[in-house]
Amino acid sequence: MNSLSEKLVIVDPDAASRDFLCITVQNGGYDVSAFSEPHEALDALRDRGADVLLLNTRSPQAGTLNAHESIATIRSSSALDGVRIILLTGSSPEDRAAALDLGADDALSYPWDPAELLARIRVQLRARHAQKELIEKTRIAEEGQHIAHTAFEALAVTEKMANEASSLSRGLRIGLSAVFAVALVMAAIYFLFAHNAQRDLARTTSSVARLEHGIMRQQDLMAEARKLRDEQHAANPPSNSAMANMRASTSAIAPAAGDPTENLIRTDVPSVCLLHVSVAFRDQQSGRRLRYAGLNDKGEPLTDSEGNPTLTLDGNGPEVKLDVFGTGFPAGSGGRILTNRHVAEPWWNNDELSDITGQGFQAEISSIHAYFPGDPRAFTGEIQNISKDADLATMRIDMQDLKRAALTIDPSKTAAIAGEPIVLMGYATGLAAILARTDETTAHQIVTSSGGDISQVLNDLAHRDLIHPLITQGHIGDVLPDRIVFDAQTTSGGSGGPLLNRQGKVIGVTYAILNGFGGSNFGIPIRFSEPLLSFSPPHPAN
Numbered sequence: 001m002n003s004l005s006e007k008l009v010i011v012d013p014d015a016a017s018r019d020f021l022c023i024t025v026q027n028g029g030y031d032v033s034a035f036s037e038p039h040e041a042l043d044a045l046r047d048r049g050a051d052v053l054l055l056n057t058r059s060p061q062a063g064t065l066n067a068h069e070s071i072a073t074i075r076s077s078s079a080l081d082g083v084r085i086i087l088l089t090g091s092s093p094e095d096r097a098a099a100l101d102l103g104a105d106d107a108l109s110y111p112w113d114p115a116e117l118l119a120r121i122r123v124q125l126r127a128r129h130a131q132k133e134l135i136e137k138t139r140i141a142e143e144g145q146h147i148a149h150t151a152f153e154a155l156a157v158t159e160k161m162a163n164e165a166s167s168l169s170r171g172l173r174i175g176l177s178a179v180f181a182v183a184l185v186m187a188a189i190y191f192l193f194a195h196n197a198q199r200d201l202a203r204t205t206s207s208v209a210r211l212e213h214g215i216m217r218q219q220d221l222m223a224e225a226r227k228l229r230d231e232q233h234a235a236n237p238p239s240n241s242a243m244a245n246m247r248a249s250t251s252a253i254a255p256a257a258g259d260p261t262e263n264l265i266r267t268d269v270p271s272v273c274l275l276h277v278s279v280a281f282r283d284q285q286s287g288r289r290l291r292y293a294g295l296n297d298k299g300e301p302l303t304d305s306e307g308n309p310t311l312t313l314d315g316n317g318p319e320v321k322l323d324v325f326g327t328g329f330p331a332g333s334g335g336r337i338l339t340n341r342h343v344a345e346p347w348w349n350n351d352e353l354s355d356i357t358g359q360g361f362q363a364e365i366s367s368i369h370a371y372f373p374g375d376p377r378a379f380t381g382e383i384q385n386i387s388k389d390a391d392l393a394t395m396r397i398d399m400q401d402l403k404r405a406a407l408t409i410d411p412s413k414t415a416a417i418a419g420e421p422i423v424l425m426g427y428a429t430g431l432a433a434i435l436a437r438t439d440e441t442t443a444h445q446i447v448t449s450s451g452g453d454i455s456q457v458l459n460d461l462a463h464r465d466l467i468h469p470l471i472t473q474g475h476i477g478d479v480l481p482d483r484i485v486f487d488a489q490t491t492s493g494g495s496g497g498p499l500l501n502r503q504g505k506v507i508g509v510t511y512a513i514l515n516g517f518g519g520s521n522f523g524i525p526i527r528f529s530e531p532l533l534s535f536s537p538p539h540p541a542n
Contacts, residue, residue: 006125006316007049010034011041011070012056012088021054021088024114028121038070045074045083051128052121056088057099071103082131084124088112126294126302129315136314226440271404272329272469272498273370274427274434275339275381275395276458279322279346280366281356283313290361292317321366322346322353323454325430327469327497327510328370328395330406332533335397336384337370339496340511344368344383344393369455370397372404376463378455390482390528391511407498410505411527416479424488425469426497426510433470434461469497477520484508484523499523 008025012018013036025032033050035041041053055070074083084106087099091109099107105127106120281290292301293310294317301309301318311320326343330336347353347363356363368381381397427433431454435443442464450456461467474488484499484507499508508523 006051007031007033008052008054008121009041009044009050010054010056011036011038012054013037014056017056021056021112021117024117025054025121027114028118030121042070042073050083052084052086052124054086054088054121055104082128082135084128086120086124122295125316129294129312129317133312133314226436226443267405268329268407268498268500268504269425269469269471270373271407272327272425273337273372273379273397273404274430274458274467274469275326275328275337275343275496276367276369276371276378276454277324277326277343277346278366278368278455279324279353279363280319281361282364284360284362286313288313290320291315292320319366325427326495327426328397329425329496329498329506330404331409331506331529332394332406335381335399336406336533337381337395337397338509338529338532339393339395340509341386341391341393342511343496344386344395368395369458370395371458371462371467372402373468374465375402376459376465377402378459378462385532387528387532389531390524392509392524392529392532394529394532407500408505409526409529409533410501410503410507411525411530413527415501415505415507415527416476416484416525418476418479420476421502422474422476422486422488422507423500424472424474424486424494424497424510425500426494428470428489428494428497431457431461434466434468437466437468438464470494482525482528484525485520486523487520489521499526 006029008030010018010021010025010032012021012034015036018034018036022032022034033041033044033048035044038055041055044050045053053074071085074085085104086106086108087102087104089095089099089107089109091111096107096109105124108117108120282288283290291312291314293312293315294302296302304310309320324343324346326339328337328339328343331338342348342350345365353363365383368383369378370381371378377400379397379399379402381395384394384396386393435446438446446457446460446464450460458467472488474486476484476486478485486499488499494510495512497510498506499510501507506526508525509529510521511524512522
């Protein structure tokens with residue numbers, strides 16, 4: 001997503017064409033100003049600045065300045081230095097050549113394809129950002145040179161003073177030499193600071209690169225969804241039973257038709273939501289968020305010579321964000337959702353995220369969205385309370401007009417009994433499992449049309465009514481003071497899911513899994529959530 005701080009100015013004397021360009025550029029996420037005459041645009045450029053100028057030369061200009069004069073004015077003004085210019089011109093090669101000869105940075109022929117226009121704008125913005133970085137590096141070098149020059153001037157003055165004051169004591173000469181030493185130390189500190197800043201950013205780049213190995217690209221997401229779809233079809237072939245036709249019952253281990261658990265699932269499934277938590281990283285010194293330097297034509301971050309993403313604290317590239325998925329369910333009134341702490345605060349007990357926070361960056365929540373089965377909307381949320389004793393947290397979700405029943409909990413110590421059957425609900429494997437429920441063509445369309453935007457993928461899935469939790473059954477293996485051990489299948493993404501007994505009451509919350517499905521998984525006894533559920537947030541002041 002582009003930042004609104006990236007400013008574009010459009011000059012087009014034709015109202016219909018101007019409106020089309022405005023809508024296209026605004027849909028790209030940019031701040032746009034449009035004018036019919038060049039001199040109006042030049043005044044706006046001087047007043048508020050801009051990164052890119054789109055100038056339509058296909059029709060005669062209505063103002064007093066033509067394209068050549070407009071470009072000449074921009075290139076000769078220090079206040080407008082660096083503005084990238086794209087001329088929108090006729091369809092012939094001669095028209096494009098003439099536009100470039102005028103001094104434009106790029107030329108696009110009529111008719112203009114919106115996708116190509118936005119792509120060319122992104123190219124010019126990347127060049128603009130690179131130019132700004134070069135100017136900043138030049139400024140730093142000049143400041144360093146000035147400090148060094150000052151130090152040498154101090155040396156010359158010191159030597160002169162020392163020669164004129166040769167009759168003074170040796171102690172005075174030592175004091176004068178100290179002036180020069182201090183100047184040199186100042187220069188050394190400056191260069192050391194700049195070097196350390198570059199080194200720290202390089203370390204952060206390496207850490208983000210490690211995190212990105214766990215982030216699925218489009219082709220990886222499709223491959224994982226295809227693998228899960230094949231496994232589900234092999235383990236659970238199509239059936240005519242009522243439960244087989246329920247969208248909620250999509251896991252390889254689902255209750256059989258006629259099982260009392262069937263009614264439990266029908267009642268509770270609509271309340272189990274998918275949580276999408278987006279984490280950003282803020283520099284503790286400057287207060288600015290970490291960003292990618294830019295994107296390539298595939299919408300992926302630009303990389304350095306080692307294949308790591310190029311990061312910066314400057315510019316207007318997309319923010320570096322980590323997408324985390326989990327499960328939650330209503331356990332109180334007012335949109336109170338219970339989940340794990342490590343879902344609400346993904347950096348908690350996370351070594352990889354600690355590497356970044358240890359380099360001067362603070363992980364913080366960028367956004368929280370909840371998706372409920374049967375509703376196409378993304379509901380915004382915020383952290384409400386964090387448990388001090390267990391991996392639990394509550395969120396407050398703005399439910400708007402949505403009605404979802406709170407699940408019944410059983411906090412008694414006898415709620416969980418070894419050997420008893422249990423049902424687990426959750427969004428294990430996250431997006432891949434949800435995409436696996438549809439056909440290959442639909443999944444491919446959803447993923448590719450998103451342009452790599454996870455929120456767009458989720459919105460498309462919600463509108464197609466494809467977001468439903470996986471349901472698995474198993475038995476309690478052991479009950480410990482602080483955990484329930486069970487064998488119901490789950491994996492990453494299922495964290496925060498409700499663990500229900502045969503009466504349909506929540507007896508635990510999934511919080512830890514072994515790699516892959518199967519084996520022993522762990523839940524937190526629901527009684528540990530009582531302090532969170534009894535917590536009353538303060539009312540805002542009137």
